[in-house]
Amino acid sequence: MEASLGRIHAALAExxxxxxxxxxxxxxxxxxxxxDPVKADDVFIRAMFxxxxxxxxxxxxxxxxxxxxxxxxxxxSPVMIGHRKDKLPIGRNFHAMVIHRNDRVWVKSxxxxxxxxxxxxxxxENIDGGIYKECSIxxxxxxxxxxxxxxxxxxxxxxxxxxxxxxxxxNDEAVQCYFNYRKIERVLETSLVYRGAVPDTGVSKDxxxxxxxxxxxxxxxxxxxxxxxxxxxxxxxxxxxxxxxxVTLSVRDRVLDLRRAGGEKLSAASSKLFELRDNxxxxxxxxxxxxYKGKERCSLSQLDRHLNGRxxxxxxxxxxxxxxxxxxxxxxxxxxxxxxxxxIPHRIGNPVDLGAEVSRxxxxxxxRLYRWDGKVDLTRGYHFKSCPQExxxxxxxxxxxxxxxxxxxxxxxxxxxxxxxxxRQFNLSRFLRGSRFVADFVEGENDRPTGGSGHRGTVxxxxxxxxxxxxxxxGGLQGLFYLRPIKLDGRKRYLFYKVSLAQ
Numbered sequence: 001m002e003a004s005l006g007r008i009h010a011a012l013a014e015x016x017x018x019x020x021x022x023x024x025x026x027x028x029x030x031x032x033x034x035x036d037p038v039k040a041d042d043v044f045i046r047a048m049f050x051x052x053x054x055x056x057x058x059x060x061x062x063x064x065x066x067x068x069x070x071x072x073x074x075x076x077s078p079v080m081i082g083h084r085k086d087k088l089p090i091g092r093n094f095h096a097m098v099i100h101r102n103d104r105v106w107v108k109s110x111x112x113x114x115x116x117x118x119x120x121x122x123x124x125e126n127i128d129g130g131i132y133k134e135c136s137i138x139x140x141x142x143x144x145x146x147x148x149x150x151x152x153x154x155x156x157x158x159x160x161x162x163x164x165x166x167x168x169x170x171n172d173e174a175v176q177c178y179f180n181y182r183k184i185e186r187v188l189e190t191s192l193v194y195r196g197a198v199p200d201t202g203v204s205k206d207x208x209x210x211x212x213x214x215x216x217x218x219x220x221x222x223x224x225x226x227x228x229x230x231x232x233x234x235x236x237x238x239x240x241x242x243x244x245x246x247v248t249l250s251v252r253d254r255v256l257d258l259r260r261a262g263g264e265k266l267s268a269a270s271s272k273l274f275e276l277r278d279n280x281x282x283x284x285x286x287x288x289x290x291x292y293k294g295k296e297r298c299s300l301s302q303l304d305r306h307l308n309g310r311x312x313x314x315x316x317x318x319x320x321x322x323x324x325x326x327x328x329x330x331x332x333x334x335x336x337x338x339x340x341x342x343x344i345p346h347r348i349g350n351p352v353d354l355g356a357e358v359s360r361x362x363x364x365x366x367x368r369l370y371r372w373d374g375k376v377d378l379t380r381g382y383h384f385k386s387c388p389q390e391x392x393x394x395x396x397x398x399x400x401x402x403x404x405x406x407x408x409x410x411x412x413x414x415x416x417x418x419x420x421x422x423x424r425q426f427n428l429s430r431f432l433r434g435s436r437f438v439a440d441f442v443e444g445e446n447d448r449p450t451g452g453s454g455h456r457g458t459v460x461x462x463x464x465x466x467x468x469x470x471x472x473x474x475g476g477l478q479g480l481f482y483l484r485p486i487k488l489d490g491r492k493r494y495l496f497y498k499v500s501l502a503q
Contacts, residue, residue, distance in 0.1 A: 020045050024207060028094045028112055030479055031075050033433070043112045044124050048203045050074070050096075050137050050190060053105040055178045056198045059160025060144070063180050064098075065246055067107050069300060070139070071096040073187040074109050080191040083138060090123060093190060097223045098383075102200055105222075109190065110207065127192075127203060134201065136193045142183035142308075150264050153179040182264075183304055223383045227358075230351040230369065230382065237322065237372040238347045238358050241365040241383060243300040244288035245307075249319060249341070251276065251283050251332070258289075258319075266307065273317060275337040283326035286376060287319045288344065295486075320344035322376040348372055358384065362470070397473060399455045401426060410439070410496065412459070421483070423496055432477075436497040438488065 020040040029037045051070060055061045062070060074096040078089035091113035099108050113120055126132045146153040148164055158164065163174035230236060247266070250257045258271045266289075291303035291314035298306075298314050306314035319341040321327060332341040347357040358367045366385035371377040401408045408426035412419050421439040431437060457475015469483040477498075484495045 019207065021207070024095075024110070026479075027110070031094045032092055038112075038114075042116070043114060044120065045110060045112045045207055046127060046203050046205065047108050047110045047207055048135055048190070049101065049106045049201045050109045050135060051107045052101075052198055052201070054198060059178050060181055061147075061178050062107075063182075064105060066181055066184055067098050067105060069184050070137075070187065071098050071107050071109075072300070073139070073184065074107065074137075074190070077187045078189045079111050079113070080189045082193055083136065083189070083191045089189070090117075090119075090192075100222055104200070108204070111190070128205075132192045133203075134193055134195060135203075136191045138188040138191070139181075140185045140188065141181050142185060145180040145182045145264065147178045147180065148175070153177075183308075185301070222381070223385070227351040227355055227369075227384065232351055235348055235350055235372045236354060236369045236382075237376050238349075238354050238361055238367055238369050239320075239322070239344050240361045240363045241368045241385075242288055242290050242297060242320070242363060243303070243365065244290045244320075245300070245303060246378070247287050247289045247319065249285050249287055249321065251280060253282070254280055273339045274319070274332075274341055275334045275339075276332060276341075277330075277334045280332060281326075283332075285321040285324055285327055286378065287321035287341075290318045290320065292316050292318060316340075318342075322346075322370075323348075324375050396456065396458045397471075397475075397477075399477060401428060409442075421494065421496065432498060434498050436495045439483070439494045439496040441494070 020043060022040065024045055025038060025040050025043070028034070028043070051062055051067065053062055053064065053067060074093050077093045079091035079093060080089055081087060091111045093109050093111045096107055096109040099106055101108075113123060115121075123132070144153045145151075146156050146158050148158045149156050153160065158177045160178055162177045164177060165174050224230070245260060248259050254276050256271045256274055256276060258266045258274075260266065289303070291298040291306055291312070293313045293315050298312070302312045302314055306312035306317075317339045321332075321341065321343050323343055323346060327343050330342075333339065345361055347354060347361065349357065354369075358369075361367050366383060369382045369384060398411045399408060400411075406425050406427075408423040408428075410421050410423060420442050422442045423437045423439045426437055427435070455476025457473055457477055459471050459473060471481045471483070473479065473481055479498050481496070481498050486493055486495055
């Protein structure tokens with residue numbers, strides 16, 4: 001099916017001075033990666049409420065999981081004026097997140113423009129003075145899902161804004177039809193425009209990143225940066241955060257029924273991939289469908305391509321189920337099954353008790369937490385990226401590059417001991433752009449490359465289990481870096497690479 005073009009409109013406005021912080025500048029330099037890194041004094045920054053879960057004037061609506069996808073795709077998209085493709089961008093989106101505002105779920109997108117660019121001050125004045133109040137987003141999507149029947153609304157009998165009697169409607173009132181934007185593929189741009197389509201949109205000078213409104217979780221996973229933002233009187237289920245598709249799974253007489261969380265049935269071929277173990281009792285559960293290439297998790301876009309029968313890097317599927325009374329720790333699939341179903345790693349407790357536990361679950365995307373009362377409550381979900389880490393004061397690093405042999409040595413230097421890894425076929429510029437390099441721990445001075453140029457700095461934050469590490473570095477190298485164990489040709493080795501701070 002060809003991609004459809006979608007645009008919705010949002011509005012800008014608010015008074016209160018916006019402060020450009022070091023964290024925001026770091027997000028720009030990491031996610032957009034301008035050739036000349038920007039400084040706080042170089043840029044203006046504003047945050048726009050660009051899309052919500054409310055039905056817009058076209059009859060379209062973003063479901064919760066698609067808002068999450070939209071937030072991911074917004075990063076590094078251009079900001080235009082009036083969707084004019086004959087003009088160059090006036091700014092760029094560098095960060096986006098899902099939040100709650102006025103009892104609705106929103107995507108809040110952060111964008112910047114350069115102070116020394118032509119018209120920069122005029123643009124700021126027009127935005128802050130309420131002249132440029134509204135904005136629009138251009139995006140492509142594949143499937144307009146009818147809210148009445150779940151089919152493609154372009155071919156079914158229902159129409160947007162039409163009213164229909166249903167068996168489940170309350171008070172015998174007709175239900176108004178709309179369509180869901182499904183399978184969003186790409187954000188093309190955002191634009192300042194003369195009129196928007198979504199109610200209550202606005203631009204904010206509140207530039208804090210990752211702050212959720214306590215008690216406002218009403219249907220989406222929202223970002224928090226402190227477990228203290230959760231209700232201390234309730235228990236929560238903490239699970240690793242994966243790029244995944246929310247699913248509902250049921251087994252009856254060893255027949256698997258697999259659907260997206262919204263009720264759309266996944267292809268029969270996908271369900272038949274999972275070989276269930278013998279004597280499996282009937283059960284039902286919520287879970288997450290994840291795509292893998294070997295042991296490496298694939299992106300959500302690659303997973304969607306795989307499910308739609310298109311070329312993709314995905315070679316196998318896993319379903320990780322949230323715990324409930326029907327499940328135990330056993331795998332649901334047979335031992336020989338290539339595609340697996342099992343219970344997701346998890347911890348349950350109140351926010352105070354979970355403080356020391358979530359670091360054991362953290363992925364590069366953080367941890368998800370859900371209200372828990374014997375079962376998972378997906379309407380009370382939170383995304384915690386800044387998991388508690390152990391600060392390593394006094395810890396530093398030293399990177400030495402031997403240009404003649406294309407081998408670099410990265411040494412962790414702390415008060416107890418030094419450990420070094422040798423990085424093969426190393427290239428600094430590619431490394432800083434996110435390329436992954438194979439590395440090995442080395443013992444003794446004779447195994448360490450010497451000479452050549454180098455970088456030094458401190459390890460601000462470090463966490464990880466075993467020899468795997470997640471490090472935030474400052475100094476010669478700046479940003480978030482991972483050292484991850486792998487098995488290559490039957491031998492234990494490591495991948496060393498830089499990642500986006502927004503991941």
